[in-house]
Amino acid sequence: MKFPGRRKLKHYFPVSQPKPILPSIDVQPDKDTYIVGLDETIVDVVANVSDEFLSQFSIHKGLSNLVDTDTASAIYRELAAQGCISDHFAGGTIGNTIHNYSVLADDKSVLLGVMSANITLGSPAYHYICHTSSKVDMNHLQGVSGDIGRGITLITPDGERTFAIAPGDMDELNAEHIPENIIAGSAALVTCAYPLRHQGKPIKQAMLTALEHAHQHQVPTVLTLGTKHLVEENKDELLDLIKRHVNVLAMNELEAEALTGLSDPLQAADQILEYVDIVLLTAGPDGMYLCGYTDDTVKRETTNPIKSGRLADFNRWEFSRPMLRSACQNPIKVFSHIDPYMGGPEKIRNTNGAGDGALSALLHDISANHFHKDSLPNSSKHAAPFLAYSSFAQICKYSNRVSYEILVQNAPRLSRGLPEREDSLEEAYWER
Numbered sequence: 001m002k003f004p005g006r007r008k009l010k011h012y013f014p015v016s017q018p019k020p021i022l023p024s025i026d027v028q029p030d031k032d033t034y035i036v037g038l039d040e041t042i043v044d045v046v047a048n049v050s051d052e053f054l055s056q057f058s059i060h061k062g063l064s065n066l067v068d069t070d071t072a073s074a075i076y077r078e079l080a081a082q083g084c085i086s087d088h089f090a091g092g093t094i095g096n097t098i099h100n101y102s103v104l105a106d107d108k109s110v111l112l113g114v115m116s117a118n119i120t121l122g123s124p125a126y127h128y129i130c131h132t133s134s135k136v137d138m139n140h141l142q143g144v145s146g147d148i149g150r151g152i153t154l155i156t157p158d159g160e161r162t163f164a165i166a167p168g169d170m171d172e173l174n175a176e177h178i179p180e181n182i183i184a185g186s187a188a189l190v191t192c193a194y195p196l197r198h199q200g201k202p203i204k205q206a207m208l209t210a211l212e213h214a215h216q217h218q219v220p221t222v223l224t225l226g227t228k229h230l231v232e233e234n235k236d237e238l239l240d241l242i243k244r245h246v247n248v249l250a251m252n253e254l255e256a257e258a259l260t261g262l263s264d265p266l267q268a269a270d271q272i273l274e275y276v277d278i279v280l281l282t283a284g285p286d287g288m289y290l291c292g293y294t295d296d297t298v299k300r301e302t303t304n305p306i307k308s309g310r311l312a313d314f315n316r317w318e319f320s321r322p323m324l325r326s327a328c329q330n331p332i333k334v335f336s337h338i339d340p341y342m343g344g345p346e347k348i349r350n351t352n353g354a355g356d357g358a359l360s361a362l363l364h365d366i367s368a369n370h371f372h373k374d375s376l377p378n379s380s381k382h383a384a385p386f387l388a389y390s391s392f393a394q395i396c397k398y399s400n401r402v403s404y405e406i407l408v409q410n411a412p413r414l415s416r417g418l419p420e421r422e423d424s425l426e427e428a429y430w431e432r
C-alpha cells in the first residue's frame, strides 16, 4: 500500500512495538465506567398537528397515550394524507436518557430492550439504530420478529408534545435477556415506569429482575415516572416498587402530583423523599428541583440568595453533595431549585425529551463520582460515601442547561455534547 507523503519504511509497520490496543465498543464490566438503561424501544414519528386533531382521536394532550393498532394506523393514515409527518427520531424515555448520557460523558452505556432481528431500510428499527450514539452498547438487546414501538409524537402549535404509542413488540423483553454481570459492574441502572402499564407482558418481570440485580450489587437504581395517567392508574403498585427498589426518582410536576396528591413541587418532593434518596422534579417553565439527603457533618451552606416557598429557606444546604439516606448518620434533607436556563429559549421548538435530558446530566454526575472513586479512592472527595460528584446546586445547573439544549432542537436526543466553556451567561443573555 502506498501512503501519502514522504515516510520512512520503518514507520510503516512498527513491528518491534506492541500492537496498540484498540478501544472496544462492548462494555467490559471490570474496565469501563458505564450506566445501564432498560427501556421499551420506541421510534418517535414526529408530526405537527392542531389541537383539534388531538380531540378527533380522543388523545390527551401532553401525555403518553397507548393506542391499539387500528387507531395507530388511522392516525398514521391521516397524518400521511395531510403530509404533516416531519421526522423519525429514535426515542423511548430511557433510550433518550442513555444516549444523552453517552454524548455528555463521551463514554459507554448499555441498552437493554428489544430490537427487530431483521432490520429493513426505513423500518422503525432502522431509524432507531441510525439515531443512537455508537457509545451505546446494543449487544445485549433481545431480537424480536416484529417491529419495535412507534411513538407518534404530535406537536401542537405551543410546542407541547403528546404521544400516541403503538407498542409493536417493545414489551416482549424477557428476564433471560437481563445480564446480571453487566448490571453488577455499572455506575447506575436507569429504567422507567412504563412497563407497569403492560401487565401481561414479559418486560415487567424483566424490569423487576434488573432492579433486583442492581439492588443486590449495591448499584444505584434510577426510575423515571413516564406520564401522569400511568402514575394515577398504577399508584399503589408503583409506590411499592419505589419503596423497595428505587434510589433516584425522576418526574415532572404532574407526575409528582399524581403520586402524592400535592400540587406544590416542593411539598411533593419532601414527601417523596420519605421513599427514595434523590428526587429530580422538572416543572416546565418553572424550572426544576433536585432534592435529597446529606449528612449533617458534611452539609454546606449556599452562597446563592435564600429561597422560600411552602418550605422556608429551602435551598440553604444546596451546596452539599447527595448521599444515600442509609449512608448518613444524621441525614438532613436538601432542596435546590433553578429557573430555566436564560429564562428559557426565545423559541421552543419541541419540549419532547427535555426531562430525559435533565436526568442524563444527573446520571453523568453520578457516574463521574463512581469513576473518580475507582481511580482515586483516597481523595478527599470521598471522605464520605457521596452518591454524586457535584453539589445539588451544581447538578441543577447542569441538568437545566441540558434541557435547554433539547428545547431549542427538534429531536429528543442531543446530537453533540455541550460546549466545554459557556459564554458568560450575562453577556449571552443581553446580546439576544
Ligand SMILES: Nc1ncnc2c1ncn2[C@@H]1O[C@H](COP(=O)(O)OP(=O)(O)OP(=O)(O)O)[C@@H](O)[C@H]1O
Pocket (backbone or CB within 6 Å): 251, 252, 253, 282, 283, 284, 285, 286, 287, 288, 339, 340, 341, 343, 344, 345, 348, 351, 352, 353, 354, 355, 356, 357, 358, 400, 403, 404, 407
Ligand atoms: N416552557 C418552558 N420554558 C422554559 N423552560 C422550560 C419550558 N419547558 C421545559 N423547560 C425546561 O426543561 C426542563 C424539563 O421540562 P419538563 O418539565 O417539560 O420535562 P418533562 O415533562 O419531563 O419532559 P419529557 O417527558 O418530554 O422529557 C424544565 O425543568 C425547564 O428547565
Ligand SMILES: O=c1[nH]cnc2c1ncn2[C@@H]1O[C@H](CO)[C@@H](O)[C@H]1O
Pocket (backbone or CB within 6 Å): 040, 042, 043, 044, 064, 090, 091, 092, 093, 094, 096, 151, 163, 165, 194, 352, 353, 354, 355, 356, 412
Ligand atoms: O410508553 C412509552 N414507553 C417508553 N417511552 C415512551 C412511552 N411514551 C413516550 N415515550 C418516550 O418518551 C420520550 C420523551 O420523554 C419520547 O421520546 C418517547 O419516545
